[in-house]
Amino acid sequence: MRLFLAIFLPPLAFFTIYRPLAGFMCLILWVTLIGWIPAALWAVYAVSEYDTEQKIRRHERRHYYYR
Numbered sequence: 001m002r003l004f005l006a007i008f009l010p011p012l013a014f015f016t017i018y019r020p021l022a023g024f025m026c027l028i029l030w031v032t033l034i035g036w037i038p039a040a041l042w043a044v045y046a047v048s049e050y051d052t053e054q055k056i057r058r059h060e061r062r063h064y065y066y067r
Contacts (some may be wrong), residue, residue: 022046
């Protein structure tokens with residue numbers, strides 16, 4: 001779902017990953033016609049980084065409890 005938002009509505013993707021300042025900056029970039037592609041790429045990258053960070057945190061918590 002976040003990836004779909006990142007491609008078609010890039011600013012909203014930033015708000016779903018709790019980065020409102022980046023969302024407003026992306027909105028400014030997205031408003032220009034030339035800026036839509038960079039905004040979408042930036043949003044896809046940010047969403048994938050957020051997912052990776054969440055997986056790392058879950059993995060660390062799981063291994064912390066087994067010690």
